[in-house]
Amino acid sequence: MPPPENKPVVDRTPFTLKVYQALAAALDMNGTRKIILSDTGNFPTDLYMAEGLIATLGRGHQLRLVAPEEIEAALSEEIAVLYITEVDYRTGRRHDMAKLTAKAHALGIVTVWDLAHSAGALPVDLAGSGADFAAGCTYKYLNAGPGAPAFLYVAPRHADSVRAALSGWMGHAKPFAFELAYAAAGGVERMRVGTPPVLAMAALEASLDIWDRVDIREVRARSLALGDLLISEVERRCPSLKLVTPRAHESRGSQVSFAFDGGYAAMQALIARGVIGDFRAPDIMRLGLAPAYLSYAEIWDAAEILKECVRGEVWREPRYRLRHAVT
Numbered sequence: 569m570p571p572p573e574n575k576p577v578v579d580r581t582p583f584t585l586k587v588y589q590a591l592a593a594a595l596d597m598n599g600t601r602k603i604i605l606s607d608t609g610n611f612p613t614d615l616y617m618a619e620g621l622i623a624t625l626g627r628g629h630q631l632r633l634v635a636p637e638e639i640e641a642a643l644s645e646e647i648a649v650l651y652i653t654e655v656d657y658r659t660g661r662r663h664d665m666a667k668l669t670a671k672a673h674a675l676g677i678v679t680v681w682d683l684a685h686s687a688g689a690l691p692v693d694l695a696g697s698g699a700d701f702a703a704g705c706t707y708k709y710l711n712a713g714p715g716a717p718a719f720l721y722v723a724p725r726h727a728d729s730v731r732a733a734l735s736g737w738m739g740h741a742k743p744f745a746f747e748l749a750y751a752a753a754g755g756v757e758r759m760r761v762g763t764p765p766v767l768a769m770a771a772l773e774a775s776l777d778i779w780d781r782v783d784i785r786e787v788r789a790r791s792l793a794l795g796d797l798l799i800s801e802v803e804r805r806c807p808s809l810k811l812v813t814p815r816a817h818e819s820r821g822s823q824v825s826f827a828f829d830g831g832y833a834a835m836q837a838l839i840a841r842g843v844i845g846d847f848r849a850p851d852i853m854r855l856g857l858a859p860a861y862l863s864y865a866e867i868w869d870a871a872e873i874l875k876e877c878v879r880g881e882v883w884r885e886p887r888y889r890l891r892h893a894v895t
């Protein structure tokens with residue numbers, strides 16, 4: 569467990585609002601610079617929130633997007649905030665947080681990390697890498713259930729001075745004094761917004777209990793072994809699927825993704841057979857590996873079922889092409 573001063577704040581707001589809080593505070597800290605640097609592998613909500621924040625601030629900020637592999641070279645003294653997702657939601661490609669944060673800081677850039685596909689999947693050393701802000705979900709690899717609350721991390725060195733853009737009553741220094749004027753709570757508590765959803769918090773607490781007994785390094789080792797097995801078994805059976813996840817362990821998260829033209833329909837066929845992955849446009853079939861409860865035998869079975877769906881041409885059946893709102 570991290571030391572208490574490094575604990576993130578968890579409240580009712582979804583990740584999307586947490587990242588807004590983080591980016592607003594980060595821009596505030598770097599008042600004279602105007603460029604937010606992100607990459608095309610960032611999750612759309614992060615980018616949309618940046619666009620909205622830029623419009624609200626009206627101070628001429630710009631969102632600059634480069635390819636993920638170009639992000640390091642794009643760091644310069646012009647950049648206010650480096651704003652990226654550690655593990656790419658589509659490909660599973662992982663950025664080197666320590667290296668990028670160090671380079672960013674050397675150039676006076678504040679960092680905001682999206683940990684949606686990192687938390688619970690791999691060791692994340694926010695304190696060691698010196699990251700300034702981070703936000704993440706608990707409903708993915710932390711297994712806290714659909715819609716579970718998000719978290720926000722503010723480096724302890726900033727926590728007493730950052731400005732909360734969403735200055736809700738739960739982030740007030742004395743919420744139950746019901747004062748008419750806002751006064752920020754001390755530390756990261758100021759980033760709370762409103763009343764927490766107690767039922768969802770209870771589910772989150774139950775999932776976090778498990779994490780107290782688990783060593784994240786063991787989780788990571790198992791995740792990588794499951795990923796290696798999935799890659800080799802799928803590549804052996806389905807040569808038409810193109811692996812888009814890096815093979816190198818240090819360069820990937822806990823998912824394995826394949827590009828395939830019929831990816832949407834093939835994923836629907838897989839789901840109908842009990843293998844639950846998802847499809848990410850334009851052509852990515854994503855299989856997230858939750859090492860806490862997934863077995864090697866299930867990986868083997870999933871590869872067999874995938875073969876049936878792809879090589880057996882099951883995916884061509886019209887019923888699997890019907891587009892659902894959630895993919």
Ligand SMILES: Cc1ncc(COP(=O)(O)O)c(C=O)c1O
Binds near residue numbers: 584611613614685705
């Ligand atoms: C990388 C990443 N960031 C952010 C989000 C969005 O978070 P939320 O819908 O909880 O606000 C997701 C959702 O899948 C994601 O994958």
